[in-house]
Amino acid sequence: MGSANKGYEFLSEIGLSSKNLGNYVGGKWKGNGPVVSTQNPVNNQQIAEVVEASIEDYEEGLKACAEAGKTWMQVPAPKRGEIVRQIGDALRAKLDPLGRLVSLEMGKILAEGIGEVQEIIDMCDFAVGLSRQLNGSVIPSERPNHMMLEMWNPLGIVGVITAFNFPCAVLGWNACIALVCGNCVVWKGAPTTPLITIAMTKLVAEVLEKNNLPGAIFTAFCGGSEIGQAIAKDTRIPLVSFTGSSKVGLEVQQTVNARSGKTLLELSGNNAIIVMDDADIQLAVRSVLFAAVGTAGQRCTTCRRLLLHESVYEKVLPQLLDSYKQVKIGDPLEKGTLLGPLHTPESKKNFEKGIEIIKSQGGKMLTGGKSVEREGNFVEPTIVEISPDAGCVKEELFGPVLYVMRFKTFEEAVAINNSVPQGLSSSIFTRRPETIFKWIGPLGSDCGIVNVNIPTNGAEIGGAFGGEKATGGGREAGSDSWKQYMRRSTCTVNYGNELPLAQGINFG
Ligand code: NAD
Numbered sequence: 001m002g003s004a005n006k007g008y009e010f011l012s013e014i015g016l017s018s019k020n021l022g023n024y025v026g027g028k029w030k031g032n033g034p035v036v037s038t039q040n041p042v043n044n045q046q047i048a049e050v051v052e053a054s055i056e057d058y059e060e061g062l063k064a065c066a067e068a069g070k071t072w073m074q075v076p077a078p079k080r081g082e083i084v085r086q087i088g089d090a091l092r093a094k095l096d097p098l099g100r101l102v103s104l105e106m107g108k109i110l111a112e113g114i115g116e117v118q119e120i121i122d123m124c125d126f127a128v129g130l131s132r133q134l135n136g137s138v139i140p141s142e143r144p145n146h147m148m149l150e151m152w153n154p155l156g157i158v159g160v161i162t163a164f165n166f167p168c169a170v171l172g173w174n175a176c177i178a179l180v181c182g183n184c185v186v187w188k189g190a191p192t193t194p195l196i197t198i199a200m201t202k203l204v205a206e207v208l209e210k211n212n213l214p215g216a217i218f219t220a221f222c223g224g225s226e227i228g229q230a231i232a233k234d235t236r237i238p239l240v241s242f243t244g245s246s247k248v249g250l251e252v253q254q255t256v257n258a259r260s261g262k263t264l265l266e267l268s269g270n271n272a273i274i275v276m277d278d279a280d281i282q283l284a285v286r287s288v289l290f291a292a293v294g295t296a297g298q299r300c301t302t303c304r305r306l307l308l309h310e311s312v313y314e315k316v317l318p319q320l321l322d323s324y325k326q327v328k329i330g331d332p333l334e335k336g337t338l339l340g341p342l343h344t345p346e347s348k349k350n351f352e353k354g355i356e357i358i359k360s361q362g363g364k365m366l367t368g369g370k371s372v373e374r375e376g377n378f379v380e381p382t383i384v385e386i387s388p389d390a391g392c393v394k395e396e397l398f399g400p401v402l403y404v405m406r407f408k409t410f411e412e413a414v415a416i417n418n419s420v421p422q423g424l425s426s427s428i429f430t431r432r433p434e435t436i437f438k439w440i441g442p443l444g445s446d447c448g449i450v451n452v453n454i455p456t457n458g459a460e461i462g463g464a465f466g467g468e469k470a471t472g473g474g475r476e477a478g479s480d481s482w483k484q485y486m487r488r489s490t491c492t493v494n495y496g497n498e499l500p501l502a503q504g505i506n507f508g
Pocket residue numbers: 161162163164165166170188189190191223224225226227228229232243244245246248249251252265266267268269299300301396398424466467471
């Protein structure tokens with residue numbers, strides 16, 4: 001790479017150089033937009049340069065993609081699955097350098113970087129199986145000699161806009177399913193993780209090329225809000241899957257809805273862990289540590305609120321504070337590091353601003369609360385004692401800040417859990433079956449993810465992933481979410497010679 005930093009040599013293994021064209025348009029690499037530099041969050045030094053998309057690149061890409069769609073949707077679904085299987089194999093072969101790149105450019109620790117790429121491999125496997133199960137149903141008709149059935153057809157193009165914190169896994173959730181469903185994919189990754197966008201796309205492009213398929217089936221752009229807005233406005237894209245903040249997600253939803261398009265939204269979270277009086281304390285403490293400190297608190301499913309039953313408050317807190325002291329802060333690529341840097345200098349400023357607001361609203365710092373004095377975007381893992389009614393508790397501060405509060409009854413804990421605008425993930429620690437079933441039932445957690453005795457984060461790909469309320473209501477992956485990537489046709493076929501009408505209507 002063209003920078004003074006050492007240790008970037010592995011990037012050539014995944015097709016990257018010191019200056020990279022950032023857009024895969026009609027099967028070719030292009031770039032007529034601004035040249036940007038991508039940085040290592042450990043020291044904010046340049047890793048490489050990337051040429052982003054111009055609006056002309058976008059237009060050219062979309063034309064080619066729409067054309068390629070006509071070919072792709074006619075490829076039988078199990079054959080499309082075979083292409084996704086090959087993408088999975090290509091990822092397996094590059095798991096280590098890709099995982100390293102995620103760690104380098106995003107800032108999460110290596111184990112999580114590799115885990116992120118593994119998640120796409122798992123999604124590929126899931127989607128391959130799915131490619132033979134896109135089943136419709138046959139419905140009994142009320143009319144003689146009639147047959148009703150449901151057909152699932154591709155939508156055409158699925159637009160995927162992703163966030164910096166999962167710079168490739170979220171693409172995987174969407175793209176694996178969208179592709180087996182017969183859709184082309186148009187992807188815009190986060191503007192601060194362009195190398196990951198390029199490396200992932202190169203790998204998919206090679207598989208398409210090897211199979212003599214049009215490269216435009218997978219079209220990708222590096223760029224910021226301008227390209228994101230172009231996707232949101234584009235009537236050629238029936239479904240826009242957006243992963244990011246609630247604020248931007250709402251804007252995208254309104255733009256897409258205004259042109260009668262569909263959205264899948266995976267937005268901000270504000271997730272709580274509840275520790276009941278009968279909880280296994282050790283299990284709870286280990287879970288809270290992973291959920292609150294993992295990815296430096298930059299997961300949508302990060303635990304931001306810890307609700308402790310008054311009888312265990314004094315037992316859990318000292319153990320948790322003790323485990324926070326042992327967290328090794330450092331370069332995410334180094335062995336033993338548990339807490340890497342925040343993603344950008346701006347993220348660090350937001351953390352510092354957030355801490356001031358927390359203090360002004362009565363928050364008491366139990367540990368952390370400061371930036372780490374060294375180069376890069378490092379901050380201390382922080383625990384704050386605060387009232388559940390403080391305004392800051394209702395918002396997502398994207399860093400390793402954990403609010404701790406106490407409660408007396410299960411009902412009170414559920415009310416606090418549900419009292420925030422977001423509804424992504426939640427977890428309770430208890431052994432009582434009665435409490436477990438109340439928690440997952442209609443009067444329990446109002447979130448999309450409702451866990452018991454495990455952290456709020458680290459979801460498996462088989463389950464539908466997503467959240468309610470300000471988290472957007474979307475389910476991008478797992479379970480039966482494939483139905484959202486397809487167009488359902490209800491077909492009634494008359495194979496007789498009469499024309500009986502539904503509801504027995506006699507029309508003349
Ligand atoms: P962000 O909203 O700032 O950006 C997300 C994406 O939207 C980026 O690609 C960005 O370039 C693009 N964008 C920005 N303005 C746009 C516009 N006007 N129109 C279209 N696109 C636009 O989010 P971020 O800071 O990258 O990511 C962090 C947020 O994402 C957090 O709130 C986190 O909780 C959320 N997130 C949610 C999930 C989930 O599954 N629910 C997963 C990951 C991240």
